[in-house]
Amino acid sequence: MAETNEIMISLNDVRFKDILAIDELTIKSGAVTALTGPSGSGKSTLLKLFNQMITPDQGEVTFLGADLNEYDPVELRRRVMMVPQTPVMFNGTVRDNAVIGFTFAGTEPPPDTAVKEMLSRVHLQQALDEPADVLSGGEKQRLALARALLMKPDVYLLDEPTSALDDETSRGVIDAFAAHVKANGQTLVIVTHDNALAERLGDWRIKLAGGRVMTIEEGPAHG
Numbered sequence: 001m002a003e004t005n006e007i008m009i010s011l012n013d014v015r016f017k018d019i020l021a022i023d024e025l026t027i028k029s030g031a032v033t034a035l036t037g038p039s040g041s042g043k044s045t046l047l048k049l050f051n052q053m054i055t056p057d058q059g060e061v062t063f064l065g066a067d068l069n070e071y072d073p074v075e076l077r078r079r080v081m082m083v084p085q086t087p088v089m090f091n092g093t094v095r096d097n098a099v100i101g102f103t104f105a106g107t108e109p110p111p112d113t114a115v116k117e118m119l120s121r122v123h124l125q126q127a128l129d130e131p132a133d134v135l136s137g138g139e140k141q142r143l144a145l146a147r148a149l150l151m152k153p154d155v156y157l158l159d160e161p162t163s164a165l166d167d168e169t170s171r172g173v174i175d176a177f178a179a180h181v182k183a184n185g186q187t188l189v190i191v192t193h194d195n196a197l198a199e200r201l202g203d204w205r206i207k208l209a210g211g212r213v214m215t216i217e218e219g220p221a222h223g
């Protein structure tokens with residue numbers, strides 16, 4: 001586990017198409033970083049650079065001090081894990097979908113008790129044997145969050161992860177998720193339009209506009 005405030009991810013002189021121009025940016029360990037900014041400012045694109053879902057045209061992105069190119073892409077994305085706004089569900093049950101990462105990796109899946117614990121952390125009480133395709137959009141988003149928690153990555157990349165939930169449920173889920181991540185010394189980067197969320201949870205708040213970093217603030221939550 002990384003120490004708190006270690007540099008997990010860094011960008012140096014990064015350019016991506018005409019969408020992003022980032023001279024310098026770091027994501028610190030053990031912290032919640034909120035990425036905010038207007039629609040189209042490049043938040044989702046920046047998140048995708050962090051685990052090489054896209055590669056920059058220029059500049060360097062590092063994870064724990066090493067260029068992303070030095071990592072096996074599958075291993076990198078297991079350690080720096082994206083939870084998209086519209087998560088992919090596979091044919092099968094809630095259980096199958098929660099442990100799909102273990103199935104793909106060919107490793108022993110966690111026991112049902114662990115799966116249920118992670119589902120309840122994100123306020124989902126679904127039966128494990130229920131088919132996943134009948135879940136609502138918001139339930140699928142929470143199942144995807146539980147799936148990520150079970151995988152225990154170093155860094156979670158969340159892109160508007162509760163967009164399908166009402167404000168109150170969203171707040172409960174994200175606050176519980178962030179608390180779990182911090183208690184385990186993991187790192188969270190979250191793209192959000194919700195300024196209240198960024199204020200409440202962001203140890204660091206990075207604001208983008210027009211593909212550039214406008215401000216980096218240290219939040220009151222920090223420490």
Ligand SMILES: Nc1ncnc2c1ncn2[C@@H]1O[C@H](COP(=O)(O)OP(=O)(O)OP(=O)(O)O)[C@@H](O)[C@H]1O
Nearest residue numbers: 017019037038039040041042043044045046191193
């Ligand atoms: N692969 C791509 N190729 C070309 N243009 C792209 C690509 N990905 C995103 N864009 C464009 O880049 C800009 C930034 O998009 P991005 O999704 O990163 O913004 P965002 O800040 O996350 O927006 P929103 O808040 O609306 O989700 C948009 O104009 C988008 O159309």
